[in-house]
Amino acid sequence: MIKNIAVITGANYGDEGKGLGTYQFCESFIKKGLNPLVICHNGGAQRGHTVIHEKTRHVFRHVGSGSFLDCPTYLSEDFILNPIIFREEYEQLLEMGIELENKVFVSEKCLVTTPYEMFLNDMKERKRNKLKHGSCGLGIFETIQRNKEVNFAIGELYISTTKFGIMSKINKYFNKCVEEENLFEYKKDYMNNTMLLKIISAYFEDLEFMYSKIQIINSDDEKDFLERYDSLVFEGAQGLLLDQNNKEGFPHLTPSNTGADNPINILSNLDLSNLDWIEVCYITRTYLTRHGAGYLENECSKEEVNSIMYDKTNVPNEYQDTLRYGLLDIENLIKRVNKDFKKYESLNCNDKVFKTYLMTHMNEYGINPFKILEKDSDIEEIHMSFDENLQVI
Template structure:
């Protein structure tokens, strides 16, 4: 492997980015994983041969392999959730999780105040809930857009952080813990991790192969997704390419052999009769139900185009007993139209049955070769077809 790899989900998330990144770090000379969007709401599942399992949120999915993680300036950092994740990794045998972590000092901080405000906003929507993860990530970004430099950041000095948190708590009109308690926790966090400036990523890229691990999916993108059922994050390759600053990288899109969605919003191919094992994704108190549908070639082709194209694909869940693909809808859906969400909610799928060669079928409809086939959750369940990925 002589180039960097950017891993992006071409669906609504949950396609298997974590298992793909873990495989890359287990088999390729990767020296760092860079997270480039989202925050603590990510859930990238990794299962080792010995049965150990962790859902990676802020740490990179290569952590079990000893590969360090860098949280770039595009990540919303939640120190409380990060500490809990580090504790779980330590219990699973990772000697010093924080020793494998660097954080850009310009990262926005998600606080208990953001969490409370975001959950309150979601509850107020009633039956029209958007499917928030309840982690305050969207509220953190919204606050920064409205208040600019008043938004708390990972590198803020204690006095500045105290001022910002006081203003934040009042502006959001929430209760939450005392500001002094939050400042004490964040000071301990800043002393435990290594904070760096934004030039650090350039150094990582020059040192050797880096995997850029995306969160969520392109169909949830703040610009290209289906409003209001979107994330407050750029889920395409754009942030990673900006961080690469012209360095070469392969763009890898991840898909399942069937389409899923966590929570409300369009899922044209949803089929309640589709029963497939799902050990790690369940109904959540904030996101809602984990929904299953047949492979939606129309939506995934759109995702690849919205992301600016892909160089290759990682196709997961090839061990699933599925054989149906949606090849078109029963009505025109122009994704460029502002009412595309309403159009999708009214659309019905037109299927092609009897799909058996999934790599060939998906490659054909998306317009990119399948570089990695995955027949299970572990690294040994993967088969690479591109020479530089072997």
């Protein structure tokens, strides 16, 4: 019987602190005696949600950011699975003493990434050279595109012969893409048949590992499964400005719904008659950040924000280069938040739905968060958090 729901949404280009927000809501629910379930409803293993729990730091990628608190995770149908990253993270958390056995539930409709999509992602970015998009290199977009011709959802992986048949079809699709997009030069640079066989063999081991550690939820059972929990925490990935429907940012967007759409699709099928409230929490830093290429509002140098802070999660890398910075426009922030929040009217429980802002990185840039209240009087609360050592967590 669902009582409380929190929806954690990035208000900008991502990296706002959604992991921290998810953790805090889970902790709050637990203190109230509730049993929260974290729902990861978009994106995939390219997520990087940092949480520090009792001096232990972890960047969550494939499971919910409530895992330090023993909260289970549900990867709904719009989450894209990556067995390689799943196993890596599972074993990392196990070394930290975090046991995920019987804690990770997965929709049967979740698409599965293979090494072939990761190869395509890498080769396309290499070919673009200085015009690269700034992809994470994990094949998210390529998995979605491949699925239009060769479907591979986790619910199809019931018998061992299935995976070999699917992989053969994906291999053919991969070779077709290499030919159509003239990627031969980039393929031969780092991949030969012997190497490919080793990679696919290791991938099958990771796939079997993931399959043995998750519990698959059939679509017909999803409603009953979710209604077992008295509280839900929707942990979004990326931010509103990267939503696939934000045409102003095309083509440098993420291929998913980053705001209200996915949570509403899930909630509209549930019994909310006993609901106390839904808090839609929009998270923002005191400034803007962005990975890779594309428009960045009020872009500025890092020094204009804070010359001495050091971001331990978003380090420079070959795919996305160095993190970019911009100054936050409060009026534009409120406009896009209000546009997204209005969608929740479709749930027909307006008296129980309210929005809040969580502002992170308060000590890094001298913005007054209460200016938001002066401009938008219907915001009930502002949460604040920061790391006193001027290190971005």
